[in-house]
Amino acid sequence: MDFGLTDEQRMIVETTRAFVENELYPHELEVERTGHLSLDLIKEIQTKAIEAGLYAANMPEDVGGAGLDTLTWLLYEKELGRANYALHWTCVARPSNILLAGNEEQREKYLYPCIRGETWDCLAMTEPGAGSDLRGMKASAKEDGDDWVLNGTKHFISHADIAGFTIAFMATGEEMTPRGPKKKITAFFVDKGTKGFNVREGYRNVSHRGYTNAVLEFDDCRVNKRQILGEVHKGFEVANSWLGATRLQVASTCLGRAERALGHAIEYAAEREQFGQKIGKFQGISFKLADMAMELKAAELLTREAAWKYDQGTVTETDMSMAKLKATETLAFIADEAIQIHGGMGLMDELPLERIWRDARVERIWEGTSEIQRHIISRELLRPLGA
Numbered sequence: 001m002d003f004g005l006t007d008e009q010r011m012i013v014e015t016t017r018a019f020v021e022n023e024l025y026p027h028e029l030e031v032e033r034t035g036h037l038s039l040d041l042i043k044e045i046q047t048k049a050i051e052a053g054l055y056a057a058n059m060p061e062d063v064g065g066a067g068l069d070t071l072t073w074l075l076y077e078k079e080l081g082r083a084n085y086a087l088h089w090t091c092v093a094r095p096s097n098i099l100l101a102g103n104e105e106q107r108e109k110y111l112y113p114c115i116r117g118e119t120w121d122c123l124a125m126t127e128p129g130a131g132s133d134l135r136g137m138k139a140s141a142k143e144d145g146d147d148w149v150l151n152g153t154k155h156f157i158s159h160a161d162i163a164g165f166t167i168a169f170m171a172t173g174e175e176m177t178p179r180g181p182k183k184k185i186t187a188f189f190v191d192k193g194t195k196g197f198n199v200r201e202g203y204r205n206v207s208h209r210g211y212t213n214a215v216l217e218f219d220d221c222r223v224n225k226r227q228i229l230g231e232v233h234k235g236f237e238v239a240n241s242w243l244g245a246t247r248l249q250v251a252s253t254c255l256g257r258a259e260r261a262l263g264h265a266i267e268y269a270a271e272r273e274q275f276g277q278k279i280g281k282f283q284g285i286s287f288k289l290a291d292m293a294m295e296l297k298a299a300e301l302l303t304r305e306a307a308w309k310y311d312q313g314t315v316t317e318t319d320m321s322m323a324k325l326k327a328t329e330t331l332a333f334i335a336d337e338a339i340q341i342h343g344g345m346g347l348m349d350e351l352p353l354e355r356i357w358r359d360a361r362v363e364r365i366w367e368g369t370s371e372i373q374r375h376i377i378s379r380e381l382l383r384p385l386g387a
């Protein structure tokens with residue numbers, strides 16, 4: 001594994017950083033204070049991101065994306081992650097990789113419009129009664145001739161308000177396994193406006209202001225079998241091919257935010273004076289900086305190694321879980337320490353630190369909680385011993 005960046009990778013990092021600083025940072029305070037990101041602003045920044053070649057950079061070249069390898073894509077994600085989440089997600093979007101699993105008809109209808117910036121996707125798995133335990137979902141689909149009829153409720157569904165369609169994961173049967181009955185899951189494309197499909201406002205969230213979540217209700221919602229993504233009963237197989245990459249994407253965006261917070265902390269420690277000297281001269285402060293830098297590097301190395309292995313085809317669930325776990329917990333640690341180093345000023349919204357601190361909270365919950373990541377890692381340790 002080569003630890004240095006290629007010229008191309010450096011250029012992508014610099015271009016993305018410049019875009020984030022020039023086009024996203026100026027809008028952060030307004031989004032944080034109002035909790036709202038207008039569609040006009042989304043469209044304005046989106047147009048610039050498309051012109052700069054930064055939009056949908058996670059996608060392969062043959063479908064109109066940038067065709068980056070995983071490591072390079074994650075370097076790009078790290079830069080995006082520095083900014084407010086709503087701004088970077090909706091304005092410089094990455095359509096879900098899962099859309100690549102669609103057949104050509106589905107790609108025409110869903111994937112390409114997302115890549116062109118004409119619409120957005122959203123993914124509906126979580127339910128009020130089924131979070132970490134997704135197989136426990138109650139929402140179901142029943143076959144009826146050439147159609148399937150969907151019923152149930154999903155919640156916490158990110159940016160479903162602006163999405164043109166959702167990919168809804170529904171229980172479509174049950175099979176017996178040695179561990180007891182197991183639900184079979186199928187993924188369906190459901191267009192906004194389909195009869196029986198309702199999107200309503202979700203909850204107010206302490207993290208990621210402006211980044212909305214919604215409740216999705218399916219009430220005898222009828223979709224044709226052509227709307228199935230992948231195969232019947234194989235929804236999780238499709239999702240699993242995408243979830244690992246998403247965990248690395250979460251890790252990378254956390255690294256970007258952690259680096260931004262550390263940068264502020266270093267600058268402040270070097271200029272703020274108390275008791276007649278720079279506070280960075282106090283070991284109580286300088287040792288914090290040393291620990292923050294070390295933890296960040298450890299998280300970054302884990303993430304980069306997992307990305308590199310992803311491209312070699314050797315990545316394991318543990319690699320991706322370790323990267324996600326370490327990066328999200330490191331962000332929480334660094335955000336908290338950066339505020340401590342700033343004293344009271346760290347809590348004021350003139351600086352992005354209180355925002356980064358709030359935003360860090362959700363990262364240990366979505367895309368698999370920290371406990372679930374630890375479960376995945378420990379399972380891989382214990383299974384060979386039959387435990």
Ligand SMILES: Cc1cc2nc3c(=O)[nH]c(=O)nc-3n(C[C@H](O)[C@H](O)[C@H](O)COP(=O)(O)OP(=O)(O)OC[C@H]3O[C@@H](n4cnc5c(N)ncnc54)[C@H](O)[C@@H]3O)c2cc1C
Nearest residue numbers: 123124125126131132156157158365366367368369371372
């Ligand atoms: C802002 C936001 C946006 C989201 N966007 C989406 C989206 O777009 N689409 C979507 O489908 N979902 C989305 N989610 C849902 C997210 O993935 C879930 O919140 C997450 O999977 C955890 O589920 P839960 O909140 O129901 O918690 P629960 O699963 O109920 O967990 C509660 C607690 O129990 C612990 N726990 C559960 N099982 C175990 C276990 N086996 N071992 C140890 N501890 C365990 C958890 O770690 C946690 O601490 C979003 C969530 C948020 C907050």
